Every structure is written in structure tokens, then in C-alpha cells.
Amino acid sequence: xxxxVAEHGTTDATxxxxxxxxxxxxGPDDCGRIGIGRSWLGxxxxxxxxxxxxxxxxxxxxxxxxxxxxxxxxxxDAIRAGLPGHDFVTGSDNEVALHLLIERxxxxxxxxxxxxxFVMATADGQFVAARDPVGIKPLYxxxxxxxxxxxxxxxxxxxxxQPFVEPFPPGCAWTPxxxxxxxxxxxxxxxQPLAGPTxxxxxxxxxxxRRTRDVLVDAVExxxxxxxxxxxxxxxxxxSSLVAAIAARVVGARGERLQTFAVGTADxxxxxxxxIVAEHLGTEHREMTYDAADALAVMPTVVRAIExxxxxxxxxxxxxxxxxxxxxxxxxxxxxxxxxxxxxxGYEYLRDFTEPxxxxxxxxxxxxxxxxxxxxxxxxxxxxxxLEARVPFLDREVVAWALRxxxxxxxxxxxxxxxxxxxxxxxxxxxxxxxxxxxxxxxDGSGAAxxxxxxxxxxxxxxxxxxxxxxxxxxxxxxxxxxxxxxxREHLVGVRPERTLSxxxxx
Numbered sequence: 001x002x003x004x005v006a007e008h009g010t011t012d013a014t015x016x017x018x019x020x021x022x023x024x025x026x027g028p029d030d031c032g033r034i035g036i037g038r039s040w041l042g043x044x045x046x047x048x049x050x051x052x053x054x055x056x057x058x059x060x061x062x063x064x065x066x067x068x069x070x071x072x073x074x075x076x077d078a079i080r081a082g083l084p085g086h087d088f089v090t091g092s093d094n095e096v097a098l099h100l101l102i103e104r105x106x107x108x109x110x111x112x113x114x115x116x117x118f119v120m121a122t123a124d125g126q127f128v129a130a131r132d133p134v135g136i137k138p139l140y141x142x143x144x145x146x147x148x149x150x151x152x153x154x155x156x157x158x159x160x161x162q163p164f165v166e167p168f169p170p171g172c173a174w175t176p177x178x179x180x181x182x183x184x185x186x187x188x189x190x191x192q193p194l195a196g197p198t199x200x201x202x203x204x205x206x207x208x209x210r211r212t213r214d215v216l217v218d219a220v221e222x223x224x225x226x227x228x229x230x231x232x233x234x235x236x237x238x239x240s241s242l243v244a245a246i247a248a249r250v251v252g253a254r255g256e257r258l259q260t261f262a263v264g265t266a267d268x269x270x271x272x273x274x275x276i277v278a279e280h281l282g283t284e285h286r287e288m289t290y291d292a293a294d295a296l297a298v299m300p301t302v303v304r305a306i307e308x309x310x311x312x313x314x315x316x317x318x319x320x321x322x323x324x325x326x327x328x329x330x331x332x333x334x335x336x337x338x339x340x341x342x343x344x345x346g347y348e349y350l351r352d353f354t355e356p357x358x359x360x361x362x363x364x365x366x367x368x369x370x371x372x373x374x375x376x377x378x379x380x381x382x383x384x385x386x387l388e389a390r391v392p393f394l395d396r397e398v399v400a401w402a403l404r405x406x407x408x409x410x411x412x413x414x415x416x417x418x419x420x421x422x423x424x425x426x427x428x429x430x431x432x433x434x435x436x437x438x439x440x441x442x443x444d445g446s447g448a449a450x451x452x453x454x455x456x457x458x459x460x461x462x463x464x465x466x467x468x469x470x471x472x473x474x475x476x477x478x479x480x481x482x483x484x485x486x487x488x489r490e491h492l493v494g495v496r497p498e499r500t501l502s503x504x505x506x507x
Contacts, residue, residue: 006149027046041066069097112132117139131170138153142157159493165495194405216392232247238419239422240274258284294322307380338378338394343367350363353411405421465479
């Protein structure tokens, strides 16, 4: 995991170096840059795969093509095997993107299973920027006159560039010659839904449960890849507990013990549940508690880190930020449960979507929106501390399978819990009391929501909200949101929030 900066056009190395310096937290292990004609590539490195030899920018044997990347390619060994005749210089998983681009152009990136943002430049003036189909890894861009700049975070851009900053669209590549071209979608273009019941509460047959279990187990095993220890954020909820249960079996088979990490207020239900899960799985478990003063002290830093002022996002980001800071003292990589609610209909409001097509469309919408919401939070709170977060539920194979499932298997009937399919698929992997535990939003279960909202709103008068609510579109909704927006505006002076779309989180 890393931070990248790039430019195509008349380069300003001094300004680009400033941008790269602002991303030091994303890659504290190393720094590299190169100017190639009218292009410039910069990289901050968090060393995870090929720690000794994977320094970036990566370059081919011929010395005429360079690449910087942020993220992981989980099927890099298979990609290497499918590129005979290419001489690989390193063991870095990112190097396969360099050779795919040389061999097949941007369309070749559709073969990658991973989370990534890549920028490539060549000695003869070619330039390609690309982002993974779900948008798990961040990439922003801005075009001004004849120059186009890219960076992993909005705050990297100088103030004069900030009014032009936008999220780079997931699943797309940009070249100066062809502009934006889509190479893959978050939802596969050839997706073929399975036939099955449409009414809520239908039980899935054993083969569907087995396949659901297998695709997630395979994804977790893939994402344990690396040359450094990998831990798990364990909230005590279903999604992170399943990830931990799978990971504990995989690393246990290697003779290792999984490390898990949890956070909450002293009396938070999440912390208690995580403790029980960890004891059941036999993990090396660490937890930290925080109080109101701790939450309020880091809140301004969190708003700046996540580059958003959405209240739901901030409330869940505060405990995640504290957890990431604590976890980074022990490991460089963690797995999380992000994405399960979007794929398996885990939100309460989805009970109203009883028509199959409407439910499918809504799930697709939420998956395609994650890059500006929960994934933005997930990336920023971890990378603020040089910690890489991986999301097995958003693995390419898991997404494809989950969105093929008939809606009747996902929708809960009267008296049934959400995500019943997942629970049934993993019967026996967790104690029933945990496997069938009611869902709690992380900001609520960890205690953050109660700590923050009242304290923040007490500092903003209702008259202030009335006067300032129309500063952005759509209008600010609450005094809490106004307080967060003021911090956002001070941090990103020139950024136009309506261009970044990072509001209205689902969790």
C-alpha cells in the first residue's frame, strides 16, 4: 500500500515534490520519483510484497517504461505465468500491471484481481492512469490547462489545483490520446443471475451455501498474501467475525496464530463481542478502549484524514482511526469486513425492496458508490497510520457470485435477521450466539455515536445552521454536519464538495 503522485503535461517538479511530501503517511518506508519527458511519477512506499526489491517507480528491462502503483494484485503469480517472454525485474505484485500494460494496453487490466491505482509513463510519451473496478484504492485527478495531475488524496493537491479535483472513476483508464476508457465494472458485464425464489425469507440450498462459503474462504486466503504479518479488525459483528474465523484457520494451518484488534468504549457491545470471538478462535487478541475525551480530541484530525464531512462516516471513522493507530504498532496489514452489507442486503432499509429487480439495482448502486463513502473512510483512517486495509468481501470473485444470487436468498422474511445466507453458510464456524447476533452499526456498537453527536452539536447554534446550510449542495442537514463541514472547508480550501460526492454514507 502506498501513495502516488503523477502528472502528464508541462511538469513542475517542485510542486509535485510538495504533493508527494503530503503523502508521506501513506508510505513511510521509502520514496521514489522520476521525470520522463513531459511526465512525472512519484511514489511513497509501504513495503509489503518483495520488501527488499519492490522499490518504485518500477521499470522494465528495456528501461523505457515506468510505473507507480498503490494497492495489491492478488493473482499476480497467475498473471506472471500468462506473460511468457516478459522479463520480470522484481517480485512485486505491482510489476505485473507494468507488463500487462506493455503487452495488452489498458484493456489488460481487466485480468487483475485486486485493489489498485496505477500510473504508467514511457520514454516515447505514452501515459496511462487507471483505478480498480470497485474503487477500493483511491485516485484523484485534476485537469488544468495542458496539465493533468493525479494523487492518492485530495489534500496532496496545491490550493490552486483543488477547485478542479475530482475522484478518478473506478474501472477506467485515462490516456492523453483516448481520454477515459472503461476497462471493467464493479459488476461484471457478463453477470448471469441464478434462477431462484424472489420472495423474502427463502432458504438457500446446500450447493448455494457451499459456494458462498468457498468463494469467501478463497478470497480471504488470497488476501493474506504478503511478506509481513496480516491481522484482522474484529468489531464483533458478523462480517469481521467471519473474516477472522476464516483467516484463523488459514494461518493456523501454517502453524501461525492470527492477530486480531478491537476498539470501543469500556461498556461497548462490540468490544465484548469481539473478545468472545477472539477467545473462540484462539487469536492473539488486542483491544483498546477510548472515552469521550479521546473521541473528541481526534475528531478534527479524522475529518481531515477521511476528507469527508458526512456525519455517519465521521462517527464510524473515529473509532476506526483510533483502532488503526493502535493496530499499526503491531502489523502493517489488516483484513476488514467492508462490503458484506452491500452484497448480502445487510441494511435494514433493504427490507423494503421486495421486487427482485429493484433490490438487485439497489445493491449494485451501493456497491458502485462505495468508493466515495465507506471505502474512502476505510482507506484514509488506516493509511493515516501507514496501515494497509484489505477487503475480502469486495474481492472480484465474491462480488460476481454475490450479485448472481436470487433476491429471495438475501431478503430477510418476518422475524429473520439480515444476511441469513451468510450465517447459514458458516454454521459451525462461530458460536450461535455470535453467528446470529443482531447487527449494530460500528459507530453505535463501538460507542462513538453517543460520544460525538451531542458534544459536537452543543457547539453549533441552530441559527448558525440556518445561516450556513446552503453553503454546499445538497444543503447541510444538521448542526453536527455543519461542524464537520467547517473543518473540511478549512483543510481543503479550494475543493468543491459537490465534485467529490463523498457524502451520505450507508454505515
